[in-house]
Amino acid sequence: MKKSKKLLKHALGISVLLGLSSASFADIVMNSAGKGVSSAQSWSAEDASRLLDGDVSPKGSTSVTTTLRQAGSPSSTAAQSYSQVYDTNNYNSQPSVDARAALVMDAQTGEVLYSKNVNAALPMASITKLMTAVVTADAQLNMSENITLQQIDFAGAGGKNSSSTLKVGDTMNRAEMLLVALMKSENPAAAALARTYPGGRAAFVSAMNAKARQLGMNSTHYTESTGLDPRNVASARDLGILVSSAYQYGLIRQFSTTAQYDFDLGYRVLKSNNTNALVRNGGWNINISKTGYINEAGRCVAMHTTVNSRPAVVVLMGASTSQARTNDATNLLNWVSRLPKRI
Template identity: 35%
Template sequence: MRVRGFAPMVFFLLICLPASIAAHQSSESTSQEAQASGPNLASVNAAVAVIDEDSLVFGKHADRPVPIASLTKVMTALVVLDSGEPLDEWLTFTERHTPAAANAYTRIRVDSELRRGEALRIALMSSENFAAYTLARSHPGGFDAFIEAMNAKARELGMDGTRFVDPTGLSADNISTAADLVQLVKVAAKHPEIREYSTTGYHRAHFRNPRYSLSFGNTNALVHRQSWGVELSKTGYLSEAGRCLVMISEMNGKQVVTVLLDSLGTRSPMGDAGRIKRWLDTGAPGQVAKAARRYEQQKNAAYAAAKTNTVSATN
């Protein structure tokens, strides 16, 4: 497993956010207490909240800043909509002005065009990285202004454990906490476009110059299951971040925000969502596979070791 970007993330936590660390200490203790009586999860970090309530229903290392991969695109969508730029405007997919931090494979042709609304839809539902990049590149003031707007929005929302360096999530230096992402999702859910686009099951995008079309599918299998009542969804993956998921869905008769960060397997976040749903319904904590538990132990040990080494290096 690659760990590139992990040390810079910890350095940011300990050096650039000292006030945040102090503020998080008491809430970390609360998260550990909630974890003791909550569901068993494969995800290393997690948070659960009812959408119209301020406190977490459950937290597991909910205040630990970690890489969030393509969950980044929820903030990307929020900044795009906040800009007020027309969704029916045609955007041009120009070559990247800087190399992508990770594999950025795409089927979209360079120099072709797509409407901003469609680009936003496929960025959210199918995690299309070239679409997310193009949305940022087309922002008033350009790419750098877009990144500044992402971080400004995070500060506005009180997301003290969050930092963005790119709009796609391909960089492991995009970090946040499960608790911060709960706040982000609650605000994003106020935009009907984000709810609709992120939960679209399938979409065929129509490009021009040249004229062609591409089909896209949602990366979250639960949006296809009516019983889940998914209202907002975003998945993410990097080797540094593990499997990640944010979602609003119906659980125990309520709209529940679920944030799951750093799971081992492709289906682990879906399994965790099911365990959370059963826990809210019945109180049963559920069981996690031994491989997932070992992965969690290894990641927690790596976080602790990196934190100790960074503290020693700065003393």
């Protein structure tokens, strides 16, 4: 299992667009990215793949399921020189976006490349599930333990019903529950992960908020694990920090970017696709992905990508439609790919 590499801090060549009183946004991102590394080592992408392949021992067979797409690994980023300095003085023709809030951030330095309304605390919908995954991974629970969905897992939150292709009585191991929650955004799976956490849902939500505070996500508050409740709020800035931290977990990288997977439930096979069209289409190197939607939040997405050898975090909140969200993301990624750089 590869050891996570300690990220280095960088002095910024220009002032960061986001002002913070005690520490720069870049420092917070770089510090938060190193949190939870020991937990990330507990369940790597390879371990999780073996669990889904039927080998329940993390130290067992080295076979990797061919169904899961291998996401980008830290080694691809580490291969770049950390002394590389990007030319940030020529950001002409910045794209306009439909989304209510947007952030593009250099994932190496924490430098903000593009920002729109980044400090506003807004409903984040199912991007909540990224924190659900982080808290689950931090707990170092048995990922091969079977979890059976109960009626309460379908109760929804915030007055909303939990629409799902899953059914009461469906059983998966914890790894599969996390996979279906991240790639297909299944709310009952995220609810079951919280229910089966030591101390139950209340303890799980408490851990979510504690992790947010630890990471410096100052505008963030969680009330439940699915994102159905509009009282789950965060700023685009905070979600940039969360994506940077989630990138350190091998299983979150792999599960959130799995394009498709067939879940064998015993009495039926549940064919599932990723909710992010950019992941399904495979045209971009996306290392972390989570979409979200409720009426109050609009269409949202948070991603870690590698564009033209530059690792970048992209966050969009409050796009009007799924197509507008995809168009915004594509326009921003294309724009990042054209940014000049110098060594």
